[in-house]
Amino acid sequence: MHMCPYSDVTLFAETEQFLLTALVRDIKWQAFYRLRKRSDREGCVEEGLNVAKCSRAIQSSTWKEIYTADRAVDGNTGKRFYGDTCSHTDCKDDNPSWTLCLDNMQTVRSVTIHNPDKAKGRLKNIKIDVYTENPSNPGAVPTSCATIGSTPVADGISVKLDCPLNVVGRYIKISKTSTMARDWRWRNYMCDALVLCEVEVNATTVVSCPNGFRPFGGSCYFVSDSDVANWYEAGV
Incomplete structure (x- = not known):
């Protein structure tokens, strides 16, 4: 877990x-x-801009134990997979996901994903959910923010996804709704991982x-x- x-x-x-x-x-x-x-994040970002920067993040698996989840929240929005910093789940992960863990409850307005130049059409079949409690907890209920359908986002660009009004939570989970079947023959090999060069979240703190x-x-x-x-x- x-x-x-x-x-x-x-x-x-x-x-x-x-x-x-x-x-x-x-x-x-x-x-x-x-x-x-x-x-402990104070001074990292301004309120209402990118609350994801410097926040904690996890993912369901890590390719080569190098491309960790935190690489997608380090503030580097460059999209060169081998020249900048990107996260990458393992190729054998059938349910790849990436989760952002915020310190406070936030009203989430939008999520921007920076897609690497070597994505090879993998940024598709995506759902972005917001949770008030840790999504790993049994019974945690998601609120849908946005989705990306079966048409891939072009490699090397950024895509901004707006949430509906009043989407509130502390955890933002990006996951693939389906992955391509793996064919391990050399010429047919396809690693349908979740690859993110940067994730930005526009949100404001819910004050109690x-x-x-x-x-x-x-x-x-x-x-x-x-x-x-x-x-x-x-x-x-």
Whole structure:
């Protein structure tokens, strides 16, 4: 069973406890508290752009133990299979899949796949599912984001696949719905693996705020009703 590594996402407070901002209203100071989520990926990407970059990824198998899943989330969008970094499942894998493990619940807008120049028509019969829990868990329910049919995506190009509205989850699984039968005779050999040079995900964090805090822009905010005279009192 292939499981995504799990990392707790903890609420933290900047500047030891809270990042305090003073707002002037009617010449009065008001304490403005900000509390937001942080993970070990912070600073890797900007919110709403490519949340896949630097995230953890696994795949059902690895060709030659070299072309690992993380190569598809290293930020290299080059499509030269032998010159850039790409993932590749094993040729004997009849159900190849690749799974992205995000730190937070995300509203997923789109998934972009960078197809290598040596794909040989293998980017076809693809489904992209989003899960709120690890897809390896029994009973995990997928939400469909997008599919690629039996017509292969051209080698060496990128394809952007839009999800429907309100697709939310922490895990994004790309898998082949079918693979070609293997014929081991030399001239007829076909390795119908899942090969990805890069996967980009456009998404925004789903914020669940503590009581009394308001969500805004991926963060949680609290505005105090107490009036204070200066910055020092705002921090007390």
